[in-house]
Amino acid sequence: MPAARPRLLYVTDLAYEARGRRYCDEDIFLTSRLRARFDLALCHPMDAAALMDGFDGVVVRNSGPVLGHQQAYDAFRAHALATGARVYNPLTGKADMAGKGYLLDLSAAGFPVIPTVGRAEDLRLLPAAERYVVKPMLGADSLGLRIAPAERVAALAVGEVLIQPCVDFVHEVSFYFVDDDYQYALYAPDPERRWELRPYAATAADLEFARRFIDWNDLGHGIQRVDACRTRDGDLLLVELEDLNPYLSLAALPEEARDAFVTAFTASLSRFVHGALNPA
Numbered sequence: 001m002p003a004a005r006p007r008l009l010y011v012t013d014l015a016y017e018a019r020g021r022r023y024c025d026e027d028i029f030l031t032s033r034l035r036a037r038f039d040l041a042l043c044h045p046m047d048a049a050a051l052m053d054g055f056d057g058v059v060v061r062n063s064g065p066v067l068g069h070q071q072a073y074d075a076f077r078a079h080a081l082a083t084g085a086r087v088y089n090p091l092t093g094k095a096d097m098a099g100k101g102y103l104l105d106l107s108a109a110g111f112p113v114i115p116t117v118g119r120a121e122d123l124r125l126l127p128a129a130e131r132y133v134v135k136p137m138l139g140a141d142s143l144g145l146r147i148a149p150a151e152r153v154a155a156l157a158v159g160e161v162l163i164q165p166c167v168d169f170v171h172e173v174s175f176y177f178v179d180d181d182y183q184y185a186l187y188a189p190d191p192e193r194r195w196e197l198r199p200y201a202a203t204a205a206d207l208e209f210a211r212r213f214i215d216w217n218d219l220g221h222g223i224q225r226v227d228a229c230r231t232r233d234g235d236l237l238l239v240e241l242e243d244l245n246p247y248l249s250l251a252a253l254p255e256e257a258r259d260a261f262v263t264a265f266t267a268s269l270s271r272f273v274h275g276a277l278n279p280a
Contacts, residue, residue, distance in 0.1 A: 007054070007056045008041075008055060008273070009051055009055040010034075010042045010061060012043075012045075013044055016068075023062035026061075026248060027062050030061065030262070033262045034269070038269070041055070048076045057088055062245060064245075089222030093219055093244065099137050100135070104162070112237055114164045115165060119157065119163075120157040123150070123163065126165050127165050128165075129165035130150070132165055133145060133165075134161055134162070135161065169232070169237075170230045171187050172228065173200055173228055173229075175206070177210075177214055177223070178261070186249055195249075197252040213238060217241060224243045225241075225248075227241070248261070
């Protein structure tokens with residue numbers, strides 16, 4: 001008899017509405033391709049904890065910001081850790097998966113990130129700027145982000161927040177990895193149109209920049225997106241490292257590149273689930 005196919009629970013919110021993007025299209029496409037290798041069931045993030053025990057692996061994809069279902073996500077995470085469930089991406093991520101506090105750590109350690117502090121009284125540690133960005137430590141998808149002149153920052157910097165200077169940048173660019181393998185890059189030529197993306201030919205220096213953060217996170221398995229901005233001086237600065245459920249913007253890719261990503265994703269998932277079915 002042929003071996004049983006691995007069973008995956010694919011967590012996605014098909015109804016989530018994102019500005020400038022249709023998350024559901026991406027997951028409909030990906031699951032249509034993954035079915036060639038896996039038995040799949042889709043579920044909403046609110047239902048994942050109750051359903052996950054019957055599967056060989058759980059794939060968290062376009063599930064929307066955790067803030068929209070924080071209690072359900074906390075329950076899912078606690079159950080996965082208690083039972084040893086195989087979750088893709090693994091729950092060991094140190095970047096956006098754990099909130100945005102890592103930006104404080106990376107900034108303090110001298111990594112090429114947008115300079116970041118967590119208190120208004122530490123503004124002196126940042127480059128002088130006319131305007132600053134204030135955003136919640138647990139924010140996502142620009143929720144709660146505010147831009148203010150220096151004299152108003154103290155009034156807005158209440159609770160757990162991040163404060164950064166507004167950076168005058170040429171464009172934003174994102175680098176996409178499966179496990180630790182680079183797949184493709186996309187950029188937004190117009191800073192005012194963040195999600196009008198085009199393929200980007202990454203240079204060796206670009207990839208060296210992006211890999212510093214992939215190596216730092218040391219995730220092992222999974223999809224990661226390194227978001228950066230290109231300054232007027234030509235340097236790249238990290239905006240965020242998305243390691244929970246990064247949107248992939250696959251529709252912006254030519255068919256050949258999209259197929260190559262699916263091949264890499266499928267192979268990564270196969271290796272990941274194989275570890276659950278055939279533990280050492």
